[in-house]
Amino acid sequence: MESWQKQVREHCLRANEMVAITGAGISVPSGLPSAEEMFRGKQVKELFSKELAKRHWQQYRHLYAKIVEDWSVARPNHAHHALALRDVKTITMNLDGLHQQAGTKSVIEIHGTLRRFRCLHCGARERSIALWKNHVKCRLCDGPMWPDVVLEGEPVRQLGLALNWMSLADALLIIGTSLTMQPIRKFPKIAKENGIPVIVVNEKADEWVPYYLIK
Numbered sequence: 001m002e003s004w005q006k007q008v009r010e011h012c013l014r015a016n017e018m019v020a021i022t023g024a025g026i027s028v029p030s031g032l033p034s035a036e037e038m039f040r041g042k043q044v045k046e047l048f049s050k051e052l053a054k055r056h057w058q059q060y061r062h063l064y065a066k067i068v069e070d071w072s073v074a075r076p077n078h079a080h081h082a083l084a085l086r087d088v089k090t091i092t093m094n095l096d097g098l099h100q101q102a103g104t105k106s107v108i109e110i111h112g113t114l115r116r117f118r119c120l121h122c123g124a125r126e127r128s129i130a131l132w133k134n135h136v137k138c139r140l141c142d143g144p145m146w147p148d149v150v151l152e153g154e155p156v157r158q159l160g161l162a163l164n165w166m167s168l169a170d171a172l173l174i175i176g177t178s179l180t181m182q183p184i185r186k187f188p189k190i191a192k193e194n195g196i197p198v199i200v201v202n203e204k205a206d207e208w209v210p211y212y213l214i215k
Ligand SMILES: [Zn+2]
Pocket: 119, 120, 121, 122, 123, 124, 138, 139, 140, 141, 142, 143
């Protein structure tokens, strides 16, 4: 075992309150697109447009039904299961729901999820994908139901709780993301200021190859 591997192992074994931040890379082995692939595809980008969601939801809903259906068949991989086994608190940028499916209890989906729907008028949530396909209007107010993702201009979700977790964490794992988005890109700096190790795992998260360790 190389010395960096030993170091990572030691940090992980020692930590009791590990927090993980995960991005698209962790779900690539589950058959989902990487961040680059996702944003090259115009269709996914449109998913986050408030304008389109409100004005053209009927026109786009078939497209979204396909995305939601494609994604709903993905299953958690070894990386999701490993985090669930250690009961690691997980802050994810992913919309796929795979951490919960693997059994992780503490998950913050800062950008929302594709596995739930939200009424764009009254905010009511709907869980069933099957139901959404046949019943795309809100059962309370008849408003348009949209995948429950954070739309352009909306704040990320549960940031206060994420910062609370960070204040208690004794190690930070960053998996499958280059952390390009604010405010989450500040988290490694916060971890360093808190004096805890930051372990970064490359985009092929199934191999668990940490490529650098910030002490
Ligand atoms: Zn409604």
